[in-house]
Amino acid sequence: MPIDIEPHKQVCTLLLFVATQAEEDALIAVATERGIPFERIKHPKLGEYHWLGQVGDETVIASRPVRESGRVVMGEIGRLGSAARGIRFSEATGAKGIVQLGMAFGIDSGRQKLGDVLVSASLIPYDNRDVRGSPNGMPGYVTDYSSATPQLARIELVELFRREAVRGGRTFQVDVGAILSGAARIHSRAFRDELVAGVPGGDDPIIGGDMEGVGLLAASVSRREPIWCVVKGISDFADEDRDAVINESRGPACRNAAAFVLSALVNDRN
Amino acid sequence: MPAVLDRAFADPPAPPLAHPRLRHWAARIKSGATAVLELYQPATALGEVQTDIALHFKARDVPDSLEVCDWDDDLNAGLIALRVRAADSTSETARFALGLRAAMRKTTREFGDGFFNSVLLELVNESDLSRHAAIAEVVRHAHANAPYREGRSYDPCRDMIADAISGRMYELKNELGYPPTEARDILVSSLACYLDERFSVSSRKRLGLL
Numbered sequence: 001m002p003i004d005i006e007p008h009k010q011v012c013t014l015l016l017f018v019a020t021q022a023e024e025d026a027l028i029a030v031a032t033e034r035g036i037p038f039e040r041i042k043h044p045k046l047g048e049y050h051w052l053g054q055v056g057d058e059t060v061i062a063s064r065p066v067r068e069s070g071r072v073v074m075g076e077i078g079r080l081g082s083a084a085r086g087i088r089f090s091e092a093t094g095a096k097g098i099v100q101l102g103m104a105f106g107i108d109s110g111r112q113k114l115g116d117v118l119v120s121a122s123l124i125p126y127d128n129r130d131v132r133g134s135p136n137g138m139p140g141y142v143t144d145y146s147s148a149t150p151q152l153a154r155i156e157l158v159e160l161f162r163r164e165a166v167r168g169g170r171t172f173q174v175d176v177g178a179i180l181s182g183a184a185r186i187h188s189r190a191f192r193d194e195l196v197a198g199v200p201g202g203d204d205p206i207i208g209g210d211m212e213g214v215g216l217l218a219a220s221v222s223r224r225e226p227i228w229c230v231v232k233g234i235s236d237f238a239d240e241d242r243d244a245v246i247n248e249s250r251g252p253a254c255r256n257a258a259a260f261v262l263s264a265l266v267n268d269r270n
Numbered sequence: 271m272p273a274v275l276d277r278a279f280a281d282p283p284a285p286p287l288a289h290p291r292l293r294h295w296a297a298r299i300k301s302g303a304t305a306v307l308e309l310y311q312p313a314t315a316l317g318e319v320q321t322d323i324a325l326h327f328k329a330r331d332v333p334d335s336l337e338v339c340d341w342d343d344d345l346n347a348g349l350i351a352l353r354v355r356a357a358d359s360t361s362e363t364a365r366f367a368l369g370l371r372a373a374m375r376k377t378t379r380e381f382g383d384g385f386f387n388s389v390l391l392e393l394v395n396e397s398d399l400s401r402h403a404a405i406a407e408v409v410r411h412a413h414a415n416a417p418y419r420e421g422r423s424y425d426p427c428r429d430m431i432a433d434a435i436s437g438r439m440y441e442l443k444n445e446l447g448y449p450p451t452e453a454r455d456i457l458v459s460s461l462a463c464y465l466d467e468r469f470s471v472s473s474r475k476r477l478g479l480l
Contacts, residue, residue, distance in 0.1 A: 008413040010479065011470075013384040045479065054415045058384035092477050094470030096383035156379050222320075268382070269418060 005041055009051045015095040016052075016062040016261065017085065019212050023102035024065055026254030030262055038062075046092055056265035061093055086219030090227055097157050097227060098219060099261055103253040104179065104210040104232035105186065105242075107196055112234055114249040115172045117260045118208040119161045120179040120230035122150040124199045125214045127182040143198060150178055150202035151217055157229035164264035172233070172256045178202055179230050180209035186238035209238060233257040291339065292348035295325065299352055304328045306357040307349060309341070309364045321368065325349075326357065343372035350441050355448075359456065366438055366460035367467070373434035374464075381427045387468065388417035389427045394465065404462035411480055412469035435461065 018024045031038050031052060039051040052060040063085060086098055106112040130144040158176065165174040180195050186209070196206050216228035233253030236242040299305060310322040321341035327334045339345065346369060356362035378386045391414040399405050417424060438460065442453035466472050474480045 007411075011413050011474075013387055013414075045477065054384075056384070057382055057388065057415070057418060059413070059415060091470065091473045092479055094474065096378075096387075156382055159379070160382065269421060 005043060009039075009041060009053075010043065010092075011094045012059040012061040013094075013096050014055075014058040014060050014265075015086075015089055015093065015098040016060060017089075017098055017100045017212070017216075018063060018065055018102055019100075020065055020102060020250075022250045023254045023258075024062075026251065027062060027101060027258040030255055030258040034262060034266070036262065040064075046089065049089075055262065056267070056269050058097075058265055060265070061089075061095070063089060083215035083218040086216045086228070090219050095227070097154050097229065098216055099157060100210070100213050100216055100228065100230045100232070101254075101257050101261060102210075102212070102232050103235035103250050103257070104208045104230070105192070105236050105238035106208045106234040107192060107206060107237065109237045109239075112173070112175065112208075112237075114234055114236070114245065115252045115256050116234045117172055117174045117256050118179060118230070118232050118234065119158065119165070119174060119176045120153045120213060121158050121176050121204045122152050122178045122202055123181045123213050123217065123230065124148050124150050124178050124202075124206070125182060125217065126180050126195050126199055126209075127184075127214070143194070145195070145198040146200060148199045150200070150204065152226055153229040154226045160264050160268055161229070161231060161260070163268060164260065167263075167267060170256075170260070172260075174260065175207040176204075177207035178204040179213060179232075180206060181211065181214035181230070182209075183211065183214075185211070187240060187242045189237075189239035192238040208232070208234060231257050231261050289342075289345055289348060291337075291345060292352070295337075295349070295354075296352055298327060299354075302329065303334060304331075305349075305352075305354045307354055307361060307365065308357045309361045309368075310338075311364060321364075323349075325354070341368060343368070346372075350445050353445060353447065355446050359459075362456050363459040363463060366442070366456060367463035369438055369441070370434060370460060370464040371467070373437055374431065377427060377430040377434065380430075381423050384415065385417065385423065385427065386431075387412075387414040389424065390414075390431055390465075390468070392417055393428060393431055394461075399458065399461065402458045402462070404459055405465065408462050408465045408469065408471050411471045411474070412465065414469075 016027065018027060028038055036052055036055055040048060041051050042048050048064045050062040052062060089095065090098060104118050126145065126148050128148045131141050134140045134142055162176055165176065186192055210230060210232055213230040220227045233256040235250045235253040236246045295305065306326050308324040308326060310324055323339050323341055323345060325337045346365065356365050391412055394400055394405065394409060400409055439453060439457055442448045442456055443450060448456065
C-alpha cells in the first residue's frame with residue numbers, strides 16, 4: 001500500500017531525537033519562536049514524527065517521545081529504546097546525523113550550573129564494566145571500568161556545535177567533552193564520582209552524563225563513521241538533591257539545548 | 271657533502287609506501303607475482319557493516335596465496351598505485367564506490383551533510399551522468415534542498431566534489447590502465463552505488479518505503 005506522505009517529507013539529513021515530553025515541548029516552543037515549521041506526520045511504519053524541513057543547510061526530522069501503555073519509554077534498551085529507534089529512523093530517512101536532544105546531569109556544581117549545555121565529543125558507555133568480588137576474601141565488590149572506552153561522536157556535528165559555541169551571546173555556558181551514558185537514573189554523588197574517577201580517560205574531559213546517548217552507538221554502521229551527537233542541558237547533578245531541583249530545572253535545560261541546536265543550524269549557513 | 275634536507279629539496283626520493291602491508295605486497299609484485307583484489311561484503315539486514323579486502327596472489331600464473339584484511343582507504347589507494355585491479359567488474363565497482371566515499375569524506379566534514387548533499391545532487395543532475403540508468407534510478411528517489419549559492423562555500427564544495435570524482439577516473443584510466451569506455455562504465459556504476467548509499471535508496475526500498 002503506497003504511503004500517503006509527500007516523499008520529501010520522509011527523508012532528512014539530520015534527526016533530532018527527544019525522549020521525554022518536556023524535551024519535545026521545549027523543542028516545539030523554541031522552533032515556533034524562530035518561525036521554524038513543526039508539522040506532525042503520522043507514518044505507517046515509523047510512527048509519529050515532526051517535519052521541520054530545511055533548517056540552515058540541513059533537512060530536519062524530529063522524533064516524538066515513544067509511549068507504551070500511555071507511559072513515555074526512556075533509556076536506550078528495548079524495542080522502543082534509543083538504540084532501536086536510532087537504527088530504524090536513520091535507515092528509513094537516510095539521515096546522516098542524529099542529535100539526541102534534552103536533559104543531562106552535570107558533574108561539577110562548582111563550575112557548571114543548571115541550564116548549561118553539554119555537547120558530546122565522545123560518549124563513555126559506563127555499563128560496559130566488570131564487577132568482581134573484593135580481593136583477599138574481603139566483603140563487597142570492586143568495579144572495573146576499563147572496558148568503558150570512549151566512543152567518538154560524529155565529527156561534522158561536533159564541529160558544527162563548536163562553531164556555534166564560540167559565537168556567544170547566550171546566558172548559558174556550553175561545554176564540549178565526554179558524556180557518561182548508561183541505564184542508571186543516578187541520585188548519588190558517590191556513584192557519580194565513582195564513575196567519573198573510574199572510567200578510562202580519553203582526550204576529552206568528562207562533562208556530564210545521560211541515559212539515551214549510549215543507544216545511538218548502535219545506529220552507526222561502523223565505529224569509524226559515527227552518526228550521532230548528544231546535546232543536552234544540565235537539569236541536575238545526579239546527586240542527593242536531584243529530585244528537589246529537577247522539576248524546576250528540566251524546562252530551562254531542555255529549552256537551552258533546543259535553542260542551541262537550532263541556532264547552530266541556522267547560523268552555520270554556508 | 272650536501273646536507274640531508276638540501277639533498278631532499280634537490281632530488282627528493284620516491285616516498286616509501288607507508289603501510290607495512292603495502293611494502294610487503296609491493297615487494298612480492300616486484301619479484302614477479304601478480305595480484306588481483308576481491309571485496310567481500312556480507313550483506314546484513316541493516317546494510318553492510320564490514321568490508322574485507324582479499325588479495326589473490328599468483329606466481330607464474332599459479333595461485334599462490336590469499337591475504338585477507340579489513341578494508342582500509344589507504345591500503346586501497348596503495349593497491350591502486352601498485353596497479354592492482356579487481357578480479358571482476360563487481361569488485362571494481364564496489365571498490366571505487368568506497369573510494370568515492372573516502373574521497374568525499376573531507377568535503378562532507380567541511381561543509382556538512384545537508385549542504386554536501388545539495389551540491390552533489392545538483393552536480394549530478396546537471397551532467398550527462400544523470401542519463402545513465404543506474405544513476406537515474408537512484409536520483410529519482412534522492413531528495414535534497416537547493417544549494418545555497420550566495421555564500422563562500424558553494425564554489426569550493428562543487429570543486430571538491432568534482433575533484434573527488436575526476437580523481438577516481440584518473441585512477442581507473444592512468445593507474446589501472448582501463449580503456450576509457452570501460453573506465454567510464456566502472457565509474458558510473460560506482461557513483462550509482464555511492465549515491466545509493468548516500469541517499470539510502472536501497473535501504474528505504476528494503477524497508478518497503480519506496
